[in-house]
Amino acid sequence: MCVWARRTVALLVGLVTAMDASADWTVNLRPGATGISHDIFGLHMAILWICVAIGVVVFGVMFYAIVAHRKSRGHKPARFHENTTVEVLWTLIPSIILVIMVVPATATLMDIYDTSGADLDIRITGYQWKWRYQYVDDDFGYFSNLVTPQDQIHNRQTKNEHYLLEVDNPLVLPVGRKIRFLVTSNDVIHSWWVPDLGVKKDAIPGYINETWTRIDKPGLYRGQCAELCGKNHGFMPVVVKAVPAPEYAAWVSDQKAAAEQERLLTEKDWTLEELVARGEQVYQTTCAACHQPDGSGAPPAFPALNGSPVATGDANGHIEVVLNGRQGTAMQAFGKQLSEVDLAAVITYERNAWGNHTGDKVTPQDIVAYRKQHSSP
Numbered sequence: 536m537c538v539w540a541r542r543t544v545a546l547l548v549g550l551v552t553a554m555d556a557s558a559d560w561t562v563n564l565r566p567g568a569t570g571i572s573h574d575i576f577g578l579h580m581a582i583l584w585i586c587v588a589i590g591v592v593v594f595g596v597m598f599y600a601i602v603a604h605r606k607s608r609g610h611k612p613a614r615f616h617e618n619t620t621v622e623v624l625w626t627l628i629p630s631i632i633l634v635i636m637v638v639p640a641t642a643t644l645m646d647i648y649d650t651s652g653a654d655l656d657i658r659i660t661g662y663q664w665k666w667r668y669q670y671v672d673d674d675f676g677y678f679s680n681l682v683t684p685q686d687q688i689h690n691r692q693t694k695n696e697h698y699l700l701e702v703d704n705p706l707v708l709p710v711g712r713k714i715r716f717l718v719t720s721n722d723v724i725h726s727w728w729v730p731d732l733g734v735k736k737d738a739i740p741g742y743i744n745e746t747w748t749r750i751d752k753p754g755l756y757r758g759q760c761a762e763l764c765g766k767n768h769g770f771m772p773v774v775v776k777a778v779p780a781p782e783y784a785a786w787v788s789d790q791k792a793a794a795e796q797e798r799l800l801t802e803k804d805w806t807l808e809e810l811v812a813r814g815e816q817v818y819q820t821t822c823a824a825c826h827q828p829d830g831s832g833a834p835p836a837f838p839a840l841n842g843s844p845v846a847t848g849d850a851n852g853h854i855e856v857v858l859n860g861r862q863g864t865a866m867q868a869f870g871k872q873l874s875e876v877d878l879a880a881v882i883t884y885e886r887n888a889w890g891n892h893t894g895d896k897v898t899p900q901d902i903v904a905y906r907k908q909h910s911s912p
Contacts, residue, residue: 564576564579564730565730565731567730567731567732567733568731568732568750568751568752568754568756568777569731569732569733569748569749569750569751570749570751571643571646571647571732571733571734571748571749572730572731572732572733573733574643574646574733575643575647575733578639578640578643581636581639582636582640585632585635585636589632647733647746648745649747650715650745650746650747652713653713653714653715653747654712654713654714655670655672655708655709655712655713655714655715656670656671656672656714656715656717657669657670657671657706657708657714657715657716657717658671658676658716658717658719659706659716659717659718659719659727659738660719660720660721660738661718661719661720661721661722661723661725661727661738661760661764661771662678662720662721662722662867662872663722663723663764663765663766663767663867664681664760664764664765664766664767664768664770664771664824665678665679665680665681665771665821666678666679666706666727666771666773667679667721667872668704668706670787670790671717673787673790673791674791675790675791675794677704677790678704678872679702679703679704679705679706679773679774680702680703680704680820680821681699681701681702681770681771681772681824682701682702682703682820683698683699683700683701683770685823685828688770697757699759699769699770699772700757700759700772700774701772701774702772702773702774703820705755705774705775705776706773706774706775706776707775707776707778707783707786708748708750708775708776708777708778708783709777709778709779709780709783709784710750710751710752710753710777710778710779710780711749711750711751711780712749712780713747713748713749714747714748714749714750715745715746715747716734716736716745716746716747716748717743717744717745718736718737718738718743718744718745718746719738719739719740719741719742719743719744720738720739720740721740722740722867723740723764723765724737724738724739724740724762724764725737725738725760725762725764725771726738726760726761726762727758727760727761727773728758728759728760728761728773729756729757729758729773729775730758731756731757731758732748732750732756732758732775733748734746734747734748735761737762738762750775750777752777753777753778753779754776754777755774755775755776755777756774756775756776756777757772757773757774757775758772758773758774758775759771759772759773760772760773766825766836766865767824767825770824797874797876800876800899801874801875801876801899801900801903802899802900803899805876805879805880805896805898805899807883807887807894807896810879810880810883810884810896810897810898811880811883811884811887811888813876813877813880813884814877814879814880814881814882814883814884814885814888815884815888817873817877817880817881817884818881818884818885818888821869821872821873821881822881822885825837825865826838826839826840827839829841829889830846830885830888830889830891836864836865837865840885840888840889840891841888841889841890841891842889842890842891843891846885846886846891846893847886847891847893850882850886850895850897850901851905853882853885853886853897854878854882854897854901854902854905855905857869857870857878857881857882858870858878858902858905858906870906874899875899875902875903876899878899878902879897879898879899879901879902882897883895883896883897
């Protein structure tokens, strides 16, 4: 008896502890931070309660009939066929319910697909495994990459609150303005999803999908790629930073100035040490997920760069691989993803990091010259 008492107490304690631990756990949708997300949430709740009411009525009648007309009480089943009244009712009532559900659902869908009258256009391109944001009206753009430390991913550090939901460059948007998203992909199918904005749109190679949002209040809104897109699908977060209009205007001005400064850096006379330092940052952001931070790779899909023929051989061959990739392999073409400065820096870093002490320096001017030489007439 004592053993059973201890087991009962342990079970009760476990249940109480589990309830406390899951106090914030929910299975419902989130109302979100936009008018569309609120409409979606309201539609979801209305349909949910209609379904609950139908379930209560149907199962209530069914269980009442089972209990009140059971055989042990002497009831015998009635035998009848082709009751016109019943057939009309069970056709008419569901039809009315469907009409009640269709009207608000259609109105919400029409709003979701109405991208007209946008104040701002953003082109979103999915890459394996990052996002590129291009501000069409202001002629600048940038990539957004995961910045969660590798030590957290490999369980060498404690994971923080936003594990796998942190990026180096969030998508910055103004509040109170209608923003149209033009969503596409550079390689495979991705899906740009931010629950709080009520936006989820597939990014398909060679095709542009449209969607939109209007954010009501400033804040950070996080999402993820929602389409299985390859090895690092889980490392492709989305972070949207909504700011007031004056702050957004100042940020756009800074971005334009930074883009111009980046173009000027192409003409700078870089030292080997400067290129290696910048190249290490580019490598850790762009290349380390596949080739590993120490260049050891993950063969056979991602060969090691430490001591590889590419990273220690002819510099032009190295440039060719990084710019144009290799068909039939997982090696992407980074020629359109990185600037001349970043391309030169990461190639120089790979040729001088780990055990690859070639002493070679690839400059931005080398990248420009290579592109001119290999450009189509």
